Amino acid sequence: MSIVKPSTLPGFMELLPKEQILFNQMRDIIRKNFERAGFLPIDTPVIEKSEVLLAKGGGETEKQIYRFTKGDTDMSLRFDLTVPLARYTVEHFSELSFPFKRYAIGKVYRGEKAQKGRFREFYQCDIDTIGNGELSIANDAEFPVVIYHTFKDLGFSDFTIHLNNRRILKGFFAWLGVSDSQNALRAVDKIEKIGPENVLKELEESGIDREKGKKILEFIEIKGTNDEIIQALKDLNIDEETFNQGLDEMSELISCIKAYNIDEKNYRIDLKIARGLDYYTGTVYETTLDDYPKIGSVCSGGRYDNLASYYTEKTLPGVGISIGLSRLFYQLEQAKIISAEDKSLIDIIILPMDGFIHEGIKLLAKLREKNVKVTIYSEDAKLGKKFKYADQIKVPYAIVLGENEVKNGLYSLRNMATGEQEEVDFNKLVEKFSK
Amino acid sequence: MSIVKPSTLPGFMELLPKEQILFNQMRDIIRKNFERAGFLPIDTPVIEKSEVLLAKGGGETEKQIYRFTKGDTDMSLRFDLTVPLARYTVEHFSELSFPFKRYAIGKVYRGEKAQKGRFREFYQCDIDTIGNGELSIANDAEFPVVIYHTFKDLGFSDFTIHLNNRRILKGFFAWLGVSDSQNALRAVDKIEKIGPENVLKELEESGIDREKGKKILEFIEIKGTNDEIIQALKDLNIDEETFNQGLDEMSELISCIKAYNIDEKNYRIDLKIARGLDYYTGTVYETTLDDYPKIGSVCSGGRYDNLASYYTEKTLPGVGISIGLSRLFYQLEQAKIISAEDKSLIDIIILPMDGFIHEGIKLLAKLREKNVKVTIYSEDAKLGKKFKYADQIKVPYAIVLGENEVKNGLYSLRNMATGEQEEVDFNKLVEKFSK
Numbered sequence: 001m002s003i004v005k006p007s008t009l010p011g012f013m014e015l016l017p018k019e020q021i022l023f024n025q026m027r028d029i030i031r032k033n034f035e036r037a038g039f040l041p042i043d044t045p046v047i048e049k050s051e052v053l054l055a056k057g058g059g060e061t062e063k064q065i066y067r068f069t070k071g072d073t074d075m076s077l078r079f080d081l082t083v084p085l086a087r088y089t090v091e092h093f094s095e096l097s098f099p100f101k102r103y104a105i106g107k108v109y110r111g112e113k114a115q116k117g118r119f120r121e122f123y124q125c126d127i128d129t130i131g132n133g134e135l136s137i138a139n140d141a142e143f144p145v146v147i148y149h150t151f152k153d154l155g156f157s158d159f160t161i162h163l164n165n166r167r168i169l170k171g172f173f174a175w176l177g178v179s180d181s182q183n184a185l186r187a188v189d190k191i192e193k194i195g196p197e198n199v200l201k202e203l204e205e206s207g208i209d210r211e212k213g214k215k216i217l218e219f220i221e222i223k224g225t226n227d228e229i230i231q232a233l234k235d236l237n238i239d240e241e242t243f244n245q246g247l248d249e250m251s252e253l254i255s256c257i258k259a260y261n262i263d264e265k266n267y268r269i270d271l272k273i274a275r276g277l278d279y280y281t282g283t284v285y286e287t288t289l290d291d292y293p294k295i296g297s298v299c300s301g302g303r304y305d306n307l308a309s310y311y312t313e314k315t316l317p318g319v320g321i322s323i324g325l326s327r328l329f330y331q332l333e334q335a336k337i338i339s340a341e342d343k344s345l346i347d348i349i350i351l352p353m354d355g356f357i358h359e360g361i362k363l364l365a366k367l368r369e370k371n372v373k374v375t376i377y378s379e380d381a382k383l384g385k386k387f388k389y390a391d392q393i394k395v396p397y398a399i400v401l402g403e404n405e406v407k408n409g410l411y412s413l414r415n416m417a418t419g420e421q422e423e424v425d426f427n428k429l430v431e432k433f434s435k
Numbered sequence: 436m437s438i439v440k441p442s443t444l445p446g447f448m449e450l451l452p453k454e455q456i457l458f459n460q461m462r463d464i465i466r467k468n469f470e471r472a473g474f475l476p477i478d479t480p481v482i483e484k485s486e487v488l489l490a491k492g493g494g495e496t497e498k499q500i501y502r503f504t505k506g507d508t509d510m511s512l513r514f515d516l517t518v519p520l521a522r523y524t525v526e527h528f529s530e531l532s533f534p535f536k537r538y539a540i541g542k543v544y545r546g547e548k549a550q551k552g553r554f555r556e557f558y559q560c561d562i563d564t565i566g567n568g569e570l571s572i573a574n575d576a577e578f579p580v581v582i583y584h585t586f587k588d589l590g591f592s593d594f595t596i597h598l599n600n601r602r603i604l605k606g607f608f609a610w611l612g613v614s615d616s617q618n619a620l621r622a623v624d625k626i627e628k629i630g631p632e633n634v635l636k637e638l639e640e641s642g643i644d645r646e647k648g649k650k651i652l653e654f655i656e657i658k659g660t661n662d663e664i665i666q667a668l669k670d671l672n673i674d675e676e677t678f679n680q681g682l683d684e685m686s687e688l689i690s691c692i693k694a695y696n697i698d699e700k701n702y703r704i705d706l707k708i709a710r711g712l713d714y715y716t717g718t719v720y721e722t723t724l725d726d727y728p729k730i731g732s733v734c735s736g737g738r739y740d741n742l743a744s745y746y747t748e749k750t751l752p753g754v755g756i757s758i759g760l761s762r763l764f765y766q767l768e769q770a771k772i773i774s775a776e777d778k779s780l781i782d783i784i785i786l787p788m789d790g791f792i793h794e795g796i797k798l799l800a801k802l803r804e805k806n807v808k809v810t811i812y813s814e815d816a817k818l819g820k821k822f823k824y825a826d827q828i829k830v831p832y833a834i835v836l837g838e839n840e841v842k843n844g845l846y847s848l849r850n851m852a853t854g855e856q857e858e859v860d861f862n863k864l865v866e867k868f869s870k
Contacts, residue, residue: 003745003746003747003748004486004487004490004745004746005487005746006487006521006522006523006525006526006743006746006747007484007487007522007526008479008480008483008484008522008526009480009482009483009484009508009510012480012482013480014477014478014479014480014523015477015478016527016530016531017475017476017477017531017537018475020475020476020477020478021475021476023478024476035780036780036803036808037810038780038781038809038810038811040452040453040455040456040780040828041452041455041456041459042449042450042452042455043449043450043455043458044443044449045443045444045447045448045449045556046481046542046556047444047447047501047544047556048443048444049442049443049444051439052439052440052441052442055439066482066503066505068501068503068504069503070501070546071546073444075444086441087441087442087443088441088449090441091441091442091443092451095451096451096452097824097827097828098824099812099813099814101810102452107481109482111505111506121480121481121482131814134814135814136792136813136814136815138792138796138811138813139813141796255793256792256793256796259793259794259796259797259800260796260799260800261797261800261801308441310438310439311438311439311440311441312438312441313438345470345471345473345475346473357571357573357691358690358691358694359694361573361576361691361694361695362694362696364695365694365695365696366696368471373471374473375472375473375536376473376573377534378534378571378573378574379534379566379569379570379571380571389532389533392532393475393532
């Protein structure tokens with residue numbers, strides 16, 4: 001028989017089991033936080049009709065899409081979880097309750113140029129709240145709170161959730177007499193990457209003179225506590241409708257987040273944040289790990305006026321965030337912030353001497369009954385090989401089971417990391433390991 | 436703007452949130468049982484190189500495959516979790532420990548003819564144990580035990596795990612002088628569907644005369660307890676190598692399952708079970724719900740001699756089972772065995788009176804701190820609309836929050852199902868709902 005070399009496609013992440021355990025733990029933490037905040041699960045198909053998925057059409061995204069036909073049907077793999085959410089919300093509109101708070105955790109597909117840390121198949125973890133016609137700003141406050149608890153539970157304490165409102169920027173630009181606010185937003189958004197001087201240049205190139213450019217830079221660099229920034233913005237006495245709407249929304253956002261009583265050191269108004277995507281209209285979020293600025297934003301999102309204009313004439317405003325879990329996992333592992341070295345789902349492995357497999361199973365069954373996480377090595381092999389296996393699968397403890405152990409009901413519990421042994425009976429095992 | 440009608444492709448399951456909650460609960464139960472039995476998670480890409488995925492080639496399956504090219508690359512969506520397991524095991528061979536016990540829960544794709552209860556995208560939940568060269572029969576015993584605990588945890592008590600060993604059937608056929616054992620196996624496997632007379636006919640059509648056919652029928656109908664059947668098989672005194680190997684394996688299998696101490700009413704040797712798939716070589720499993728025979732097998736699998744002959748010259752024997760979760764969920768829901776009617780992940784919703792949203796959030800934050808599952812309705816609306824929302828999302832309890840409640844710290848807790856109200860303070864809420 002001819003042998004085919006087994007390999008995955010380039011750009012597709014695949015983990016070893018110990019890494020997968022760690023990945024799944026992170027995914028579970030995210031899911032738990034989404035659920036406790038009242039978001040409901042949905043799970044849309046990976047494949048959609050191209051006509052539906054690409055209703056918006058055009059753009060960079062379309063080139064990256066996995067699109068194909070089967071029979072006469074033109075279909076595509078989803079490239080994010082937002083377009084499927086729009087389709088889902090309209091398709092099931094009459095069966096949903098609004099505000100519709102949904103979470104989705106799943107794989108999405110983009111045929112991007114293969115490069116380190118960029119994946120063509122990756123997990124996104126999204127929450128969004130969709131209103132029917134209207135949606136109060138109090139909803140916007142839930143997202144920083146979910147981000148806060150999620151990243152706390154993921155083991156981080158030093159992170160910053162950057163908050164801004166596009167209306168504040170757009171209103172300020174309008175007040176300055178800048179006509180093309182999209183280009184200005186895009187230039188401002190790059191300041192952390194390219195520095196103020198280059199932002200000024202970009203602004204000039206899009207027809208904003210140096211003096212206005214400097215005013216913009218001064219504006220976006222306003223610093224202080226959240227309350228101080230809001231006061232500073234009020235003190236500017238800018239009489240511009242969009243600006244004032246944005247400022248009111250931001251004040252209400254901060255008031256609501258305060259009511260949630262999360263640590264104020266972890267969230268901050270940051271007028272530099274604009275978000276590249278054109279469809280955000282109000283609040284925007286970015287989250288950075290304070291000690292790892294190079295990783296960039298680990299969780300972003302914002303408010304949009306209309307989720308599903310391609311599928312319905314109803315107005316469905318929404319607000320949401322997304323965590324790109326595959327990329328985040330990769331970056332955290334590369335930066336050695338997380339490590340899969342010691343990951344095991346099991347606490348004890350039973351290594352039966354030859355002929356003692358049935359006795360081994362009996363002990364295992366009794367321990368599992370007591371919620372001890374235990375497995376067994378069932379092959380005939382030398383004891384050394386059995387211990388090697390225990391070591392490889394990173395199980396913390398091993399018990400060798402033979403005639404003496406069965407007769408006396410006493411077991412040598414070996415700590416696989418230190419090699420220390422401890423004589424224990426069944427009750428001691430249960431006491432020590434029962435979860 | 437032109438409106439595209441939003442819809443999914445035919446044959447793709449999509450659930451409402453309350454159904455998705457139920458689906459996820461089932462998936463979580465399965466995963467928990469896989470993990471506690473020591474199986475390690477892997478998560479392979481949905482897309483694989485066609486060359487790799489279709490190395491085996493040919494057959495019904497290939498027609499059903501979602502296969503396409505992007506750039507110069509010929510790729511396909513996985514149609515099961517077994518071929519990716521084979522590829523994974525060989526590709527990562529040097530980094531795995533054997534026996535390699537892995538679980539995988541994920542979506543697979545088959546472009547089957549659309550029909551009720553058949554899905555083109557569906558979840559499979561698989562566990563397999565892969566040996567390097569050898570793999571003891573004790574491993575085969577783990578699978579009925581996992582099936583047992585999983586279906587118990589899913590809420591079933593009356594189910595039967597049918598056990599057989601292909602070697603027993605093949606050996607018996609050989610002993611009878613039947614040369615084409617594959618056809619005989621296939622005919623025997625159909626007995627529940629087509630009845631004994633039709634099996635006899637099929638056997639005759641494949642060249643097995645009526646007298647031998649009757650002996651085969653008599654053989655596969657041997658009944659009794661597991662021990663009685665093993666004794667009956669021994670009493671046949673069949674001197675045929677494959678038969679005796681199969682019988683030894685079955686005796687050891689039953690001994691090991693007994694050591695696990697699960698209820699013997701839930702597992703039974705059933706000589707009629709052969710499994711359609713050609714690659715099973717020893718132990719085979721099927722699981723039926725006693726009260727719903729029409730649903731067919733809800734969990735099947737077996738032992739195979741060689742997992743990955745297309746990718747390696749190493750011999751990798753394995754044994755595994757699979758639960759087709761999407762189909763199972765659909766069938767259970769159709770048969771009204773499960774119901775998503777009252778599914779909520781949240782216990783309480785706070786309905787703030789207009790102007791009391793910040794106070795509502797404060798109460799919510801204090802309750803969440805105590806692990807109470809609580810959400811809030813943040814829109815300005817009449818109280819009736821707020822209650823309607825609470826009713827729609829199936830949250831069991833609601834609290835209206837206004838001036839009195841904030842002042843007195845006493846809340847009317849409304850049972851949404853009965854309409855009953857109870858006056859409670861914060862501590863009472865925590866006591867009642869803290870998980």
